[in-house]
Amino acid sequence: MSLMNVTPAPASMSTPFPMQSLPGVPVLGVLPELQKNPLRVMERATLEHSPVVRLPLPLVEGFIISDPKLVEHVLVGNSRNYVKQTRGYEMLRKVLGNGLVTSEGEFWKRQRRIAQPAFHRERMLAFGEMMTTATTDMVNGWQPGKPFDVANEFMRVTLRLVGETLLSSDVTSSASEVGQAITVALEHLIHRTLHPFGFPEWVPTPRNRSFQKALSQLDRVVLGMIASRRDGSGPKNDLLAMLMEARDPETGEGMSDEQLRDEVMTIFLAGHETTANALAWTMVLLGKSPQVEQRLVKELTDVLGGRVPTMSDVPKLTYTAMVLKESMRLYPPVWSLARRVVETEVIDGVTLPKDAIVFICSYALHRHPDFWKDPEAFDPERFAADAPQPVKGAYLPFSMGQRKCIGDTFAMVEATLVLATVLQRMHLSLVPGQQFTPEPVITLRPLGGVQVVASKR
Numbered sequence: 124m125s126l127m128n129v130t131p132a133p134a135s136m137s138t139p140f141p142m143q144s145l146p147g148v149p150v151l152g153v154l155p156e157l158q159k160n161p162l163r164v165m166e167r168a169t170l171e172h173s174p175v176v177r178l179p180l181p182l183v184e185g186f187i188i189s190d191p192k193l194v195e196h197v198l199v200g201n202s203r204n205y206v207k208q209t210r211g212y213e214m215l216r217k218v219l220g221n222g223l224v225t226s227e228g229e230f231w232k233r234q235r236r237i238a239q240p241a242f243h244r245e246r247m248l249a250f251g252e253m254m255t256t257a258t259t260d261m262v263n264g265w266q267p268g269k270p271f272d273v274a275n276e277f278m279r280v281t282l283r284l285v286g287e288t289l290l291s292s293d294v295t296s297s298a299s300e301v302g303q304a305i306t307v308a309l310e311h312l313i314h315r316t317l318h319p320f321g322f323p324e325w326v327p328t329p330r331n332r333s334f335q336k337a338l339s340q341l342d343r344v345v346l347g348m349i350a351s352r353r354d355g356s357g358p359k360n361d362l363l364a365m366l367m368e369a370r371d372p373e374t375g376e377g378m379s380d381e382q383l384r385d386e387v388m389t390i391f392l393a394g395h396e397t398t399a400n401a402l403a404w405t406m407v408l409l410g411k412s413p414q415v416e417q418r419l420v421k422e423l424t425d426v427l428g429g430r431v432p433t434m435s436d437v438p439k440l441t442y443t444a445m446v447l448k449e450s451m452r453l454y455p456p457v458w459s460l461a462r463r464v465v466e467t468e469v470i471d472g473v474t475l476p477k478d479a480i481v482f483i484c485s486y487a488l489h490r491h492p493d494f495w496k497d498p499e500a501f502d503p504e505r506f507a508a509d510a511p512q513p514v515k516g517a518y519l520p521f522s523m524g525q526r527k528c529i530g531d532t533f534a535m536v537e538a539t540l541v542l543a544t545v546l547q548r549m550h551l552s553l554v555p556g557q558q559f560t561p562e563p564v565i566t567l568r569p570l571g572g573v574q575v576v577a578s579k580r
């Protein structure tokens with residue numbers, strides 16, 4: 124439990140809401156505004172109303188919390204009382220099924236235990252060379268002077284890498300198909316989350332039909348990976364092997380194809396989209412901050428002296444890691460989290476009623492002036508070893524507590540090696556006139572991509 128004053132609510136409590144409520148229209152509340160710009164609504168609510176504000180919504184009670192202690196309470200201190208039974212996760216289950224991100228309880232715990240060894244540091248050692256080779260192949264494909272979308276390039280390289288490292292599968296030939304299918308699926312999910320009164324998936328509207336098509340494309344790729352390993356000829360120590368070999372301690376049975384599909388789809392999606400977006404935003408920020416880029420390139424020269432980086436260089440690339448952390452502060456790839464309250468709790472005088480949905484907007488917490496000095500500035504020094512630690516609960520790129528990202532180390536290593544391999548050889552300038560609007564489609568993407576021109580260093 125956290126050190127907060129927590130009292131279970133009396134059974135008879137009629138839920139008074141001692142806190143402010145965002146203004147909204149009758150019946151629909153703030154839903155129309157959320158549909159237009161969810162990021163802006165969440166950001167305003169977090170920045171202007173502390174520690175908690177009610178979000179008037181149809182069908183559910185919503186609250187946005189912005190007090191880091193409260194955030195820690197929900198995600199760590201009493202996380203058992205805050206579950207993933209929310210509309211957003213229900214939508215996500217349409218693509219990910221019941222995999223590590225979406226499952227809960229004892230089942231989730233077992234699956235996490237099975238998957239965890241695939242992410243141990245020692246396992247990671249084998250991945251370094253795959254990461255730099257894939258990045259070198261990507262850079263070799265760039266034509267100096269010719270504009271291209273580097274966000275799309277990062278999607279492709281991270282997709283290739285999650286396939287090669289954790290699933291030992293070559294997905295490069297289907298990268299474009301997969302990329303498009305993922306975009307269609309994620310856009311559909313956020314649309315459905317924000318439009319609860321739309322047609323259900325079985326009604327063959329054009330939107331639903333493209334979603335179903337995207338889902339079948341993704342299924343084909345994922346089921347193909349599983350099928351090609353069923354004869355047992357593949358590697359024995361990657362994540363897919365661990366999942367396939369796991370046996371239920373009571374029944375002795377292995378995972379069904381359906382469960383394997385859900386876990387693989389989850390890793391496939393969670394394991395590349397997020398890192399690709401972190402890298403894309405990093406390029407945007409570096410493109411606008413030549414001094415930071417210069418310092419980063421100096422570190423690469425000092426540490427690597429022109430060599431391709433290896434795993435053992437990663438701990439030495441400290442400024443590169445600081446840049447990535449600061450980039451994920453300003454543009455956290457997972458920009459918000461949501462949980463449903465199991466039992467009413469009164470925390471430091473704030474009542475969170477049973478079945479209410481609690482939203483935590485990492486994007487806004489990361490820009491809150493109470494917790495960050497000059498919050499809009501891109502300043503990697505915040506994450507220097509001798510700088511004060513960020514306020515606990517106010518920096519959540521990978522979330523915290525038992526549902527924290529399983530791939531956080533993998534992602535940091537991958538992003539560091541990709542960034543170092545690219546910037547050591549190339550300078551990327553942003554094509555002028557771009558807005559770089561954050562588009563919150565489950566993950567936070569730069570709307571329309573990031574057009575750059577590469578030149579050799």
Ligand code: HEM
Pocket residue numbers: 223224235285289389390393394395397398401455456457460519520521522525526527528529530531533534
């Ligand atoms: C910069 C990159 C990444 C970011 C910002 C990120 C962020 C997050 C966040 C915030 C969560 C919690 C989500 C929630 O509460 O619903 C999460 C969970 C998860 N992430 Fe990541 N992630 C990244 C990379 C990865 C990678 C590379 C993998 C796998 C290869 C991965 C796999 C997962 C899984 C399986 C979960 C669910 C964990 C659980 O509940 O047990 N992520 N991630």
